Amino acid sequence: MTARTDQAEITALVDRFFLALDTREFTPGWARAYLTDDARMDAPVGAKRGAEAVRTAETALLRFARTQHFASGVVTDAAFGTDDATASWNAYMVHVHHSPAADPLFVVGGRWEATLRRTPEGWRFSAMTVHVVWTRGEPPTAEPG
Template identity: 90%
Template sequence: MTARTDQAEITALVDRFFLALDTREFTPGWARPYLTDDASMAAPVGSPRGAEAVRTAETALLRFAGTQHFASGVVTDAAFGTDHATASWNAYMVHIHHSPAPDPLFVVGGRWEATLRRTAEGWRFTTMAVHVVWTRGEPPTPETETETETETETETG
């Protein structure tokens, strides 16, 4: 593999991961094309590992009626001859509240950093961390989270 090929594959992985978050098709195993089984995440909502990292991401996103994530400036460093790489990118993350609010959007600007491992299926994230640089609007309140969880339980239970 060449550095250019690795860059393109890792950038595509970032794009596909963000698209998966926004389409919210959280069927069993949805994260397998993006994360290693031992992956860890560090975000304002916590720092889980493995399957718990996937569940935490799902729960965080379902607090909102919808999301839209944009990535730009993906920079990678894949060490020649190894199956490990690092990547970082800027992100603009829009979250739409479930209920009417004075400002229906909670917007976050930040930077992501990740380590990756090349597997037989391609590059996968082993660690991911989001660093918030700025926010606009209000994050979900505990009352909103409780209402959303109750609505989800009623729909599925």
């Protein structure tokens, strides 16, 4: 593989992951297309590993009626001759509250950092961290349902 190919594949993985979050097609095993089985997720809602990280992400997203995640400026560094890489990108994350509110949106600007591992199926995230830079609006106050 070349650095350019790795960059393209990792950028596509970021885009597909954000799309999966927004389409909410959380069928059993959906996260295997994006995460290693032992993946760690560090986000404002907590730090979790493996299946627990996936469930936490699903629960956090379902606290909103809809979401839309935008990624830009994906920068990757795949170590030549290894199956390891890092990536970071800027994110603009829009969350629409279930209930009508004075401001129906909770918007987050941030930066994501990830480590990745090349698997037989392609690149997968082995760790992801969300760094919140700014927010606008009110975060959700209760669990869904």
